[in-house]
Amino acid sequence: MIAAYQPDGAGLAPLPEGHGPEAALWIDLLSPDAQETALVEALGIDVPTLEDMEEIEISNRLHREGDCQVMTVMLPGRDDEGRQFSAPVTFLLTPERLVTVRHHSPRPFETFATRAERSSAGSGTPVRIFLGLVEEIIARQADLLEATGRVLDRVASEVYGEEANDVEGLRLALRDIGQQGELTAKVRLALFTMERMLSTFIVWNGTMKHRDPQIGTLAKAQMRDINALEVHLDFLNSRVALATDATLGMINLDENAVVRTLSVVAALFLPPTLIASIYGMNFANMPELNEPYAYYIALGAMVASAVGTWVWFKAKGWL
Incomplete structure (x- = not known):
C-alpha cells in the first residue's frame, strides 16, 4: 500500500486523486508490491527489500546513496492479527521528499499525518517531516512505557495486597509481568536504533551546504528525549524484575503451604x-x-x- 502526503497549511494532507507521487513530500510504503516500488524508484530512489532492511550491520542500516540518506530503525508495531512485534522501518530522506518503507504498522505512521500541524519541527520540508515523524515515534514509545507503568502498578497491588491471591491469579500476574518485560525490550531496541539514527543524521546534516540551522537543534532535543526515556526504561526494568521475583516468591509460599499441610496430614x-x-x-x-x-x-x-x-x-x- 502506498500513501502520499503534501503540505496543507501547517499540517499534511493526502495527495488529491490524479496527482502522481512526484508531487508528494512524504511517501509512505506499507508492504509495497512491485508496481508501488516501481513508482517510487522512478523518482530516483532505490526502495530496499525486507531482506535488506533486516541486515543488522550498521553500515547497511545507516548509509548514504548520493543525496539520499538511508536510515533503518527497529520499531514495535502490530501484525494483521494484532500481535505486537519489532520490525525494521527505513527512512529514505532526500532534499525533495521523504520515503518511509515498512512491513508492519507502528502506530505513529497512522497518526502523524493528522497531527503534523502540532509537531515542533513543522512539515514544510522533507527533513522537517522526518523530524516530526521521529518526534511522534518518541512520543509513542513514551506512551508504551506509561502503559507498562500502569500494568505494573495493577500487578503490584494484586501481589502485595492484603487479600490473599490464589495461585492461578498469581500466574496470570506473572504472565502480565512477562509481557511488559517483552514490551520494554522492544522499546529499548527502538530507542537504541533511533538514537544511532539521530546521531548519524546530525553528522550528515552538518555537512549539508544549505542546511536549516534549526534542524540540528531539533535533532539534539530529540536525542535528549530519548536519553530521558532510557533512564525511565531502566527504572521500569527494575520494577519488572522486582515484580517477577515477588510473584514467584508468593507462588512458592503458596505451594509450600500446600506441601506443609500434606506433610502434617501424612505425619498424623x-x-x-x-x-x-x-x-x-x-x-x-x-x-x-x-x-x-x-x-x-x-x-x-x-x-x-x-x-x-x-x-x-x-x-x-x-x-
Missing part, C-alpha cells in the same frame, strides 16, 4: 500406621491376639496416637 497417620503394622505381623507368639478386646484396644491406641500427634503439632504452631 504415622503412629496409627505403626500400630497397625505391628499387629499385622504374622508371628505365632503374639499374646495380644488372644485377648477378647485386643481389636478395640488397638483401634483406641491408633486414634489416641493420631490425636496426640495433632495436639503436639498444634502446640508447636505447625497447624
